[in-house]
Amino acid sequence: MKSEPNEFSLDDLRNSPDGTACWDGVRNYQARNFMRDDMKVGDQMFYYHSRIAPVGIVGVAEIVREGYPDHTAFDPDDPHFDPKSDPDNPRWFMVDVRFVKAFSRCLTLTELKACEALEGMMVTRRGQRLSVQPVTPEEWKTVLRLADA
DNA sequence: GCCAACGTTGGC
């Protein structure tokens, strides 16, 4: 899951009450579907810092609450307000995530791209903007191994 | 800050 560190960094998550926060503001249907339909309590995720260098995976978090309506879509004062999301039929969903660990360093996108085993990983593909992406078990292990190296 | 890639919107 991607986040711009100046918006909400892994440290921000760690410093949140109980290391837990809701992953609000996602306004892409594919990303929403992953959160609404596929993510289960106990699932782990990589925390990816986008936009601001060094760009890459900085740690691990886990899902502690499964998909539920993103209330920020209902709030006209919220930057992620979406008038088309009806509280009776919510368009956008989010999950709650809890801090698990920070890598000793940022595993940069450059490194991920340089790793042969991660050639098929979504985040290494050109033009891939999706902010919530699936990771295969093999990719998961490979990334953890790189992070420990 | 640039701009390529992508997703969404809306006229037809």
Next chain:
DNA sequence: GCCAACGTTGGC
């Protein structure tokens, strides 16, 4: 339902 125009994302 096509597709041009537009807005956004995100690496660089």
